Amino acid sequence: MLLRVAFYSGLWWVITEGNGHVGLGVVLALLIALCAPLNVATWPKQLRWWKLPGFIGFVLKHSLLGALEVARLALARRYQANTHTQHYRFRRLTHHPQQLLMANLVNLTPGTLTLRLHSDRLAIHILHHHPQVEAQLQMLESRIAALYGLGDEP
Amino acid sequence: MRELLGAGFILLGIPFFIASTVGLLRFPDVYTRLHALTKADNIGLGLICLGLAVQASSVAVALKIALIWGLILLASSTGATLIATSAIRHGPAPLRRNDDDTHAGR
Numbered sequence: 001m002l003l004r005v006a007f008y009s010g011l012w013w014v015i016t017e018g019n020g021h022v023g024l025g026v027v028l029a030l031l032i033a034l035c036a037p038l039n040v041a042t043w044p045k046q047l048r049w050w051k052l053p054g055f056i057g058f059v060l061k062h063s064l065l066g067a068l069e070v071a072r073l074a075l076a077r078r079y080q081a082n083t084h085t086q087h088y089r090f091r092r093l094t095h096h097p098q099q100l101l102m103a104n105l106v107n108l109t110p111g112t113l114t115l116r117l118h119s120d121r122l123a124i125h126i127l128h129h130h131p132q133v134e135a136q137l138q139m140l141e142s143r144i145a146a147l148y149g150l151g152d153e154p
Numbered sequence: 155m156r157e158l159l160g161a162g163f164i165l166l167g168i169p170f171f172i173a174s175t176v177g178l179l180r181f182p183d184v185y186t187r188l189h190a191l192t193k194a195d196n197i198g199l200g201l202i203c204l205g206l207a208v209q210a211s212s213v214a215v216a217l218k219i220a221l222i223w224g225l226i227l228l229a230s231s232t233g234a235t236l237i238a239t240s241a242i243r244h245g246p247a248p249l250r251r252n253d254d255d256t257h258a259g260r
Contacts, residue, residue: 018214067197070190074177107192107231114235115242127189
């Protein structure tokens, strides 16, 4: 509870650029911390917070690679992309929030876009198919699984 | 020094926006265009936000800019999947490698 209040207070401090009323911020943070868990599972207990910085770094690196791939294809003299659609079956992610996180992150990783989220798999559009796509998706799933404490990182 | 570094990041972000816009115009269908919007645009915006954060007057302002980028990243990614899901239900199927799109690459 203390951690939640500290987090929401920090958020208040950031949003108000450090000029907001401290008392009001703490009261709001306390109210949100008390009310949010009633309806929304925003704070999964199994989340490994200490792995978050490494995970964010991994996502940013892959986002940059994805952007470079799009830029290369867009600016090429002739558009020649090997577009493809495929299904990716979840191996380790069984809960909907984890699958939703993966569906979102697939959109930020190189050459992949989630077309549809099913209960046990993702329909994925591949901008330029290459043999590493499946391994790339498995790596992403492993990272998310590790973040949720579902297994060791590869 | 900070001003220079910030300007450098902003200048680095601009080509990604240009590439994204070119991709939006050149790519052949809604699905490939979504790739351009979700990837190149977000990195371009991220670099511009980083440039602005470096030039920010306080840590709180810098963190606020980073928070804005994070929220846009989340909204853009979720929006792309929603558009793609809607397109695949009601629109044309994604083009495949051998499909000939006469407008692609122009």
